[in-house]
Structures are given as C-alpha cells and as structure tokens.
Amino acid sequence: MARKINYCFGIMIAGLIMSSCNPGATPDNEQTEADTAVAATDDGFKQIFDGKTLDGWEGDTAYWRAEDGSLVGEVTPDRLLKSNTFIIYQGGNPKDFELKLEFKITEAGNSGINYRSEVFPGVPHALKGYQADIDGKNNYTGQNYEERGRTTLAYRGQKVTIPNTEGKSEKNAWTAAVVDGSLGSSDSLKALIKSNDWNTCHLIVKGNHLQHYINDVLMSDVTDDDTTHRKMEGLLGIQVHVGPPMQVQYRNIMLKNL
Known part of the structure; x- marks a missing residue:
C-alpha cells in the first residue's frame, strides 16, 4: 500500500513540474479562446450577425436595432404595429441548412424565425413561409x-407529415396534416423552455424534412x-408580431449550409 501511495505521489510531483515549465498549458477538458474560434469555423457554421450593427440585414x-451583442426587436407604446414586421437576412436564399441561435423574449412577446420564405407583396418587410414560432408565454x-400560408403545420410535440393532397386552414391549423407520432406532450416540452431568459434554438432543414429544437x-x-x-x-x-409592447433578443446567430 505504501509503495502505491509513493508512486502516485511521484506522478503528482512530476505533473506539477511539467505544469511549471509550461505555464500556458491547459487541462485536456478546457479550451482556449483560440481553440473555440477554430471549432466555430471547423464545424461549418458562419456567424451572420456581427452583434454590433445591422449590416447584412x-x-x-x-x-x-443592434445592442450589447444582440439583435433586438422591440414594440413600444408609441410605436405599435399594424402588421407583422421582419428583419430579413440579405446573405442569400438558404436551401438545406442548419441555424443555431439564442433568444430571450418578454412575457407579452410574440416572435419567430422564418425560413424558406418569400416577400409578401404590398406589406413592408413582410414574409410568407415556414416559421419556428417563439412567444413569451x-x-x-x-x-x-x-x-x-397554411398556418400551423405541427404543434409542439408532434411529428407530422403533410401529404400531397388538398387541405385548408381551419382553426389556425392545416387540416391535411397527419400526425405520425409524438415527441412528448406539449406541456412536458414547455417545462424545458425558460421564461424571460436565454434559450437556444436549432433548426435542421434538409429536403422536405423540417426539425425545430x-x-x-x-x-x-x-x-x-x-x-x-x-x-x-x-x-x-x-419577426416581431402585432400585439402589445414587447421585446425579443437574438444573439450568436450561426448558419451552416448543407
């Protein structure tokens, strides 16, 4: 037993000596800022919001506005909306992609991330298309x-197929949608989303398969x-949605084309 303790002690001393000779060394489970920067580029994601300006949007x-590293959408009592308004990325028309970001929204807020969308004519800064819905409650x-468009395609917790058949929007949902399975109850999934705090959103859009995380x-x-x-x-x-005064913030907006 004493021999084993002495051996382990010797290993520990050797490790301390090596660390003192290389003060810049970091443990294996820690990343330097340089390592993190390399990882951010190596995985194929590109930062599409600089955190300081609205350049590219x-x-x-x-x-x-851009403020404190966030893209901020805000409706105030003296600037209420008559129609939903969007800030639109000017870097192209993503087809197959992944999008990662963080968001924070006030309780009265209503927002969302539109993709594979088109400009809706006659309404300034309006889009028509798929949306990952986000709201404060x-x-x-x-x-x-x-x-x-077709309104609700899948409620939270649903795995859905939209068949190539006629349908209509009824009670704000597409009647042709077929629920194939469950991802969990809406309430159990809701419990995993933080209110008035930062959450992450990850969209994986490939072919006709659309996933919201x-x-x-x-x-x-x-x-x-x-x-x-x-x-x-x-x-x-x-999006910033028509409704009462609210604020939504988005940051670390990263796009990867597939």
Missing part, C-alpha cells in the same frame, strides 16, 4: 407555423410532401 429600424414556442430538445418534426405549397429554398428572417 434589412428591416424597419423603428423596431430593430411559451404557448407556441417550438411549433412549425407557416406565416401567411429548443434547448437541444426536438419540439416539432415536419415532413412536407405537399408539392403545391412547400418551398425548398427562400429568405431567412426574424
């Missing part, structure tokens, strides 16, 4: 909603076989 600056956060948990899963209405590429934008 277009929207109504009465409602959108977390009643809808994580669901798949088609803005100015919040805090690394799959919240909705849509396979869109509806060749009449689906879109395979389009604009990316972030």
